[in-house]
Amino acid sequence: MPLIISGIKMPLDANKDSVFSKALKIASLKERNIRKIEIYKTSVDARNRDNIMLVYSVFVELYDSDIEKKICNRNKFASYCENFEFSPLLKKGNENKKVAVIGFGPAGMFSALVLAENGIKPIVIERGEPIEKRVSSVDAFMNGGVFSESSNIQFGEGGAGTFSDGKLTSRIKDKLCRYVLEQFVEFGAPKEILTKAKAHIGTDNLRRIVKAMRERILSLGGEIYFETKLEDFTLKNGRINEIKTSRFSMQVDDVILAVGHSARDTFELLVRKNIILEPKPFSVGVRIEHRQSDVDISLYGNQADNPLLPKGEYQLSKRNKYGRGVYTFCMCPGGYVVPAQSEEKTVVTNGMSEYSRNGDNANSAIVVSVTPKDFGSKPLDGVSFQRDIESRAYKLADEDYSAPATTVEGFLSGNPSIESDIKGTYPRGLKAVELRNLFPKIVTNMLEIGFDDFSKKMKCFGNGKALLTAPETRTSSPVRITRTDGFYSLNCENLFPCGEGAGYAGGIMSAAVDGIKVAVQIIEN
Ligand SMILES: Cc1cc2nc3c(=O)[nH]c(=O)nc-3n(C[C@H](O)[C@H](O)[C@H](O)COP(=O)(O)OP(=O)(O)OC[C@H]3O[C@@H](n4cnc5c(N)ncnc54)[C@H](O)[C@@H]3O)c2cc1C
Incomplete structure (x- = not known):
């Protein structure tokens, strides 16, 4: 070996x-x-x-x-070297199974791909638009146009990560990670992702890759229905026998539910149908912007301009004595802060970068962990907690999709201000807002602890003029659609909750790996 x-x-x-x-x-x-x-x-x-x-x-x-x-x-x-070759040499005889894949993000795309490559022609249902149309809708909104609840930074071909930095790091240690990287390269990602410890693809590459994956699935006989939403299903003897979409109904053998962490109406549907789901912890907070050059100086000192070094990236965390964490998340070197809501009259922030990471600013979420003890133990209490913050943000920022913002010093002093020599990148504009009016005290207290601790660890965090944009609420799923070891729902044996929305993945890589595992399970059964 x-x-x-x-x-x-x-x-x-x-x-x-x-x-x-x-x-x-x-x-x-x-x-x-x-x-x-x-x-x-x-x-x-x-x-x-x-x-x-x-x-x-x-x-x-x-x-x-x-x-x-x-x-x-x-x-x-x-x-x-652990054998990372994944050759889905799977049982024959299941080719006529009718498998619906709901959602075409990383989990749905990889499950559909593996199914298709093994002769099971998946039927993909995706509520958002195909990538070409989706990019136009997102760009129009960013440039001041109307917001679309069906096609936005969360929803549409490629899923939530398509408008992202495309980081492919993951805490999971699974040999399928290597397979996912190789597939991305096959579909057009730069080869370097295979050898970088902190690989990233960039939103520019991702947009091409998801299209190439779509074409491959179609060429293998898969069907993909965009702008089509799963709206209902009928159950018989503990199994789904028919799904109802916004455009048609169909009989199914199995359903892969890969709807992501923002499919709130779908979570509501599951509750109505008595499918078991539980609330789970996630995190909320703000996005911080520094100049990328300041991040590089903090990390690399007088080597900051060395072109042989990658753009500086950081990951910082601190826990208080009760175990609650505040940490940086989803850092985007040379990136942009983007509007990432999926519902009208709400504001949500997140970040994305091009592969070159050539923007002037670096941005990262700084988020605080919250648990059902903070927001309630009913299945959808976490969703209500997120939604409450998001709609308050909309109102506090004058109801025009600009984002509540302040400098760090404005936040710490209680006198919010957006006067800064760092030019914010959030495209719909910023409004100076007291963030203590946006989040519960447990969150703002922890943010203060974080700024204090991080400024001791990295010089750029001592810059009071760094800009905060809020709120970051979609860090991971607020629910877990609990499943058995066989990957199917605890009380519906042909429903396979999958990826981030199901609470079994966190990020592009782990969602893709989960998608593959679920597909293999279906093929082998
Ligand atoms: C702006 C941004 C930046 C990010 N950056 C990174 C990063 O750099 N690295 C990283 O690892 N992760 C990143 N993430 C997180 C990452 O995108 C997700 O973890 C990942 O996409 C989850 O994959 P998924 O397939 O489980 O769900 P999703 O990607 O959310 O896909 C779910 C799909 O299901 C569709 N859908 C939902 N409900 C229905 C329904 N009822 N009927 C039909 N279709 C439906 C949605 O439209 C969506 O396309 C980022 C997320 C965002 C929003």
Whole structure:
């Protein structure tokens, strides 16, 4: 089995050959032993700003498996490379199953793809528009036009992450992650995502990739219905036998429900149908904007302008003595703050970047964890909590889709102001608002703790002129559609809740992996 040699620290300008020879030296290998060698992952080690290094791991295949074994046992830098090949060689005989996939975000796209590649032709139902039309609707709203409840930054082909930085990092350690990366490359993502520890695709690439995935699914016989919403279904003996969409009804064998964390009307439908779902913790807070150059200086010191370094990224967190966390989330280097609501007369913020991450500002959410103890234990209490903040934000910011905002010093002093030399990127404009009127005290208290702690960890967080835009409420799903080990709902055996909306994923990568697992389960059953 191939090996991974890791912990290879190199100067920023090291070339590939010097990385490979250091890897061989570390593992006491000779060139003649090597069948194949390639860069596996790279990351930046900027802990010592006077000597910033790149840390490589290298994939090595040897001619002799005994030597591989010896090295793996003796060398602390060497480990076996887990077999990441995913070849869905699945049971035959299920090809005529009628599987409806509701939602065409990462979870729905990957489940539909795997089904289609295995001969089951999925029927995809997506409430939003195809990507070409969706981009026009989102752009029109950003430029002052009307808001569409069916096609926006949450809803439409590609799902919630299409207008994002496209970060592909995930806490899940699953060999399918590698498969997802390879699929993204096959559908047009830059090859570098395979070797970057913190890979990202950018909204520009994602828009092309989702279209390529759609075309592949269609070419395999899948059907995709855009601007079509799941509105109802009928149950018989603990199974769904018919789904009703805004355009047609159809009999089904299985339903993959990959509707994302913002499908509030669909969650309501599930409650009406007595499908078991429970409230789950999530986080709410604000988005902060710094100049990207200030972030780079904070992280890289006098190397900040070095073109060999990636745009600076950070991740910070702090807990109070009761265990409540405040943390940065979904940071977008060189990105833009975007309006990410899915309901009229509400305001929600989030962030996106192009692959180049070339914007002047960096933005990141700073959010505080909230649990059913804060908002209530009924299934949809978390949704009401989010909605309340979002509609209050709309009212506080003069009901024109501008966002409540203030500088950090304005927030801390209680005198909100948007006077700053940092130019906010939120496209619908900002209104100076006292954020204590927007969030419960538990949230604003924790934000204060966060600003204090983060300013000790990163210089740019000491800048009182950094801009806060609010509210960030759609960090993860407020519900879990509880399922069994077989991936189907606790009380509906052909309903497969999937991805972020089901509460079983958090982010593009884990939603895609969950989609694959659910598809495999359906194919194998
Ligand atoms: C602006 C923004 C930036 C983000 N940045 C990142 C990032 O950089 N990295 C990252 O990992 N994650 C990011 N995320 C989160 C990420 O997008 C989600 O975790 C991921 O998209 C979840 O995938 P999903 O398939 O489970 O759900 P979604 O992507 O939400 O897809 C669900 C789909 O279902 C459709 N739908 C809903 N209800 C119905 C219905 N009743 N009938 C038919 N269709 C329906 C929706 O229109 C939607 O297209 C970001 C999210 C946003 C909003």
